[in-house]
Amino acid sequence: MNEQLHALVEHTIAQGVGARVFALRWENRRIWVKQAVPAKQKVWHRLQRFGANITGIPMLRPTVSPGGKEGLESEAAVLRKLSALGILVPDLIDVGENWIAIGDNGxxxxxxxxxxxxxxxxxxxxxxxxxxxxxxxxxxxxxxxxxxxxxxxxxxxxxxxxxxxxxxxxxxxxxxxxxxxxxxxxxxxxxxxxxxxxxxxxxxxxxxxxxxxxxxxxxxxxxxxxxxxxxxxxxxxxxxxxxxxxxxxxxxxxxxxxxxxxxxxx
The missing domain is CATH 1.10.510 (Transferase(Phosphotransferase); domain 1)
Incomplete structure (x- = not known):
C-alpha cells in the first residue's frame, strides 16, 4: 500500500470529483482511479439466468459485476491475470477499500x-x-x-x-x-x-x-x-x-x- 497515493485519492474523492472514474497525476504519469459502485443485479438479470437454464445456452447467463469491494477485487484479479499473460491492460497501481488505481492504457x-x-x-x-x-x-x-x-x-x-x-x-x-x-x-x-x-x-x-x-x-x-x-x-x-x-x-x-x-x- 502506498500511503501517499491513498491519501491523495481519498482527499480527491472527499472533495467531490463528480465522476466514478477520474484521472490523477502521480509520479509524473497519468493514472486513473475507479470507484466502487453498488451491485447492478436487477429483475432482468434473473430472467436472463432463467433463459439460460431453459435454453441450455450458457452465454445467456448474466455477467453483471457484484459491485462494491468484491467487484473491484474481481476486476483487479483479472487485470493481474491478463497482464501476466502478456495482454495489454492497465497496470494495477494500488487497491483501496472502495477504489482501484490503474495506469493509462492508451x-x-x-x-x-x-x-x-x-x-x-x-x-x-x-x-x-x-x-x-x-x-x-x-x-x-x-x-x-x-x-x-x-x-x-x-x-x-x-x-x-x-x-x-x-x-x-x-x-x-x-x-x-x-x-x-x-x-x-x-x-x-x-x-x-x-x-x-x-x-x-x-x-x-x-x-x-x-x-x-x-x-x-x-x-x-x-x-x-x-x-x-x-x-x-x-x-x-x-x-x-x-x-x-x-x-x-x-x-x-x-x-x-x-x-x-x-x-x-x-
Whole structure:
C-alpha cells in the first residue's frame, strides 16, 4: 500500500470529483482511479439466468459485476491475470477499500476511429477495426474472455498495440470459457455495427480479422454457431418488419446476417 497515493485519492474523492472514474497525476504519469459502485443485479438479470437454464445456452447467463469491494477485487484479479499473460491492460497501481488505481492504457479506440472518420481517413478506420478483431482473438488465445469487448473498451498505444480496459463483467467464472468467448464475439461485432450502421464492410472486416487470427476451427466458434442457428427463426420473423424495428434490433439483424453467412460457409 502506498500511503501517499491513498491519501491523495481519498482527499480527491472527499472533495467531490463528480465522476466514478477520474484521472490523477502521480509520479509524473497519468493514472486513473475507479470507484466502487453498488451491485447492478436487477429483475432482468434473473430472467436472463432463467433463459439460460431453459435454453441450455450458457452465454445467456448474466455477467453483471457484484459491485462494491468484491467487484473491484474481481476486476483487479483479472487485470493481474491478463497482464501476466502478456495482454495489454492497465497496470494495477494500488487497491483501496472502495477504489482501484490503474495506469493509462492508451487512447480509446472508439474515439480515435471517430477522429479518423472526421478526417476522412478510410484506410485508418478499417485498419483499426481489423487490429481490434485481431487483438480480441489474441486475448481469447490466452484462454480468457473480456466480458464487454466493445470498441470503447479497447485502447491503442502510440506504437499501435491494441489493449483492453473495463473488466467489471467477468464471464470467465460464470460459464465455460468457449461460451464466454463466443459471447465476446457477439458483443464485439454488434459494437461495430452499432457504431457504423451504414458501413457493413467494417463489420465484415472486424469479423474476418478475428477469424483469420483465431482460425476457422477455433473452439469458441462451436457455441457461436449453435446460437446463430437457434436465432434463425427470430431473424426470419423480424426481417419482414425491419422498417418498424428500433435501432438496436436492426443492428442485431445486420450483425446476425454477417455472422450466419460467414459461419455456414466455413
Amino acid at each position: 487512447g480509446i479506440l472508439q474515439t480515435l476511429i471517430d477522429e479518423d472518420l472526421h478526417k476522412g481517413d478510410e484506410g485508418a478506420v478499417k485498419n483499426r477495426v481489423i487490429d481490434a478483431g485481431t487483438a480480441l482473438a489474441g486475448l481469447h488465445e490466452s484462454g480468457l474472455a473480456h466480458g464487454a469487448p466493445l470498441l470503447r473498451n479497447m485502447t491503442i498505444r502510440d506504437d499501435g498495440k491494441i489493449g483492453f480496459i473495463d473488466f467489471e463483467e467477468d464471464p470467465n467464472a460464470r460459464m465455460p470459457i468457449v461460451d464466454a468467448q463466443a459471447r465476446d464475439i457477439l458483443l464485439f461485432v454488434f459494437s461495430i455495427q452499432r457504431e457504423f450502421k451504414k458501413r457493413p464492410e467494417l463489420l465484415r472486416a472486424g469479423w474476418q480479422a478475428y477469424v483469420a487470427a483465431a482460425g476457422n476451427n477455433a473452439p469458441q466458434l462451436v457455441p457461436l454457431r449453435k446460437v446463430i442457428r437457434l436465432l434463425r427463426p427470430v431473424y426470419l420473423i423480424l426481417r419482414p418488419f425491419r422498417r418498424w424495428l428500433g435501432t438496436d434490433a436492426l443492428n442485431g439483424l445486420w450483425a446476425y446476417r454477417t455472422l450466419r453467412k460467414s459461419l455456414y460457409q466455413a
